[in-house]
Amino acid sequence: RVTIAIIEIVEKYSIKDAYIGRNSARLNLLGGISVITLLLGLALSFSIAIPLRRLSKRLDKKLTPDDIANQLQSFRIKSLKNRKDEIGQLHKNLIKLTSQVAHLFKDKERFASEVSHELKNPIASIIAYAENFESQEVKDPVIINKIKSQAIRMSKLVTEISEAAIVDHDLVTQRREKFNFADVVQEIVDHYVDSNECPKVIITSDIPSKMMMTGLPDRLGQVVVNLMDNALSFTQPSGDIKVTLSKRWRKPVILTVEDSGPGVEPEFHSAVFERFYTSRQGSAAVKNASGLGLHICQQIVEAHSGSIRLDTSKLGGAKFVVMMK
Incomplete structure (x- = not known):
């Protein structure tokens, strides 16, 4: 091949x-x-x-x-x-x-302006009374009392301004807790009944034994204290104060504090919660009032998602209604 x-x-x-x-x-x-x-x-x-x-x-x-x-x-x-x-x-x-x-900055700026204005009035009065006192050969005790009164007013104002700042801090930083609001209200009312220096001022209450809610017990207690102080101021030397606490099924907690004092005209019902508002007519016991108490109440209640309003009481005076969920 x-x-x-x-x-x-x-x-x-x-x-x-x-x-x-x-x-x-x-x-x-x-x-x-x-x-x-x-x-x-x-x-x-x-x-x-x-x-x-x-x-x-x-x-x-x-x-x-x-x-x-x-x-x-x-x-x-x-x-x-x-x-x-x-x-x-x-x-x-x-x-x-x-x-x-x-809003907070504007509120603080307005607050500082209002504080400055409120402090100027008693300071100016003290200076005027002191100058008048110096020019007198015979010292008038009436002028001394006026100076003391203005100094007390200024001291109270500064104290309540400080308290307002503490409330601001607590409402932001303090932790909410569950507590029996009925116990808080009853304890405060009992204190006012026991310490009442005017026998003709009758304090009554309608408070259940238990009403649980979540919040800051000390601050909500302060609301009750401020409302009681306000009622006493305008009720003395004689009159009635009634405190009621209630709650219906799936309805908010309702706290009412009413008195038989002079009351407030309807057109001023919202103005009483403004800072330094002291125009309510009534007993001389309200002299030197700072006008911050009701504003602090509103501040605390709104921080607890609630509301506070002023109505006319059947007792003839003011009726403050606090509603909280």
């Missing part, structure tokens, strides 16, 4: 081309998904990351001490106002928070 020729056959085969050929549909699908993912990433970047960066930049704004309240109102971003997603909700919550802080 003789070999005449050798035929060599070579087949070129590319694994890459073969893989692409067999999986072209899959590769096209993955490519499309990648493009869509990239586009979505860009969209998310523009719709989330950039607004967050704008919001962060706005919040990083340095405040000046000139007018902090108005500066806090400048954090709004119009483009985020109407958004319905989480970014819009975040913007809404931040605006709500800064508005609350701005």
Whole structure:
């Protein structure tokens, strides 16, 4: 046997081309998904990351001490106002928070202004009485009593301003607890009955044995004390005071303190809760009142998601109604 020729056959085969050929549909699908993912990433970047960066930049704004309240109102971003997603909700919550802080700053500024005004009056009176006293050869005891009265008024005002600051702190920092509000009210009423120096002032009450609620017992007790002090001030030397505590099924707790004093005209029912309001007509026992007691009551009650209002009592005087969930 003789070999005449050798035929060599070579087949070129590319694994890459073969893989692409067999999986072209899959590769096209993955490519499309990648493009869509990239586009979505860009969209998310523009719709989330950039607004967050704008919001962060706005919040990083340095405040000046000139007018902090108005500066806090400048954090709004119009483009985020109407958004319905989480970014819009975040913007809404931040605006709500800064508005609350701005309100607190305005309230503190107004409080400082009112305190300055209230302190100036007794100080000016003391100075005037003292100068008049110095010019007299025979010292008039009436002037001494007037100076003492104004000094007492100023001392009481400073004490209640300090108390208001403590209330502010407690309402924010103290932890709420579950307690028997009926016991608190009954204990305070019993104290006023036992310490009552005016036999003709009759204090009655209608308080159940148990009424549980969650809050700050000391501060809610202060509400009862302030309302009792207010009632006694306008009822002495004779009259009636009635304290009632009640609650119906799925209804709020209702505390009422009413008296037979001179009462308050309907147009001034909301004004009595303003700071330093002391225009209610009545007994001389209310002299040197600071006008902060009822405002502190409102502050405490509202911090417990409640409300307080003034009505006219059937006894003829004022009726304070406190409602708390």
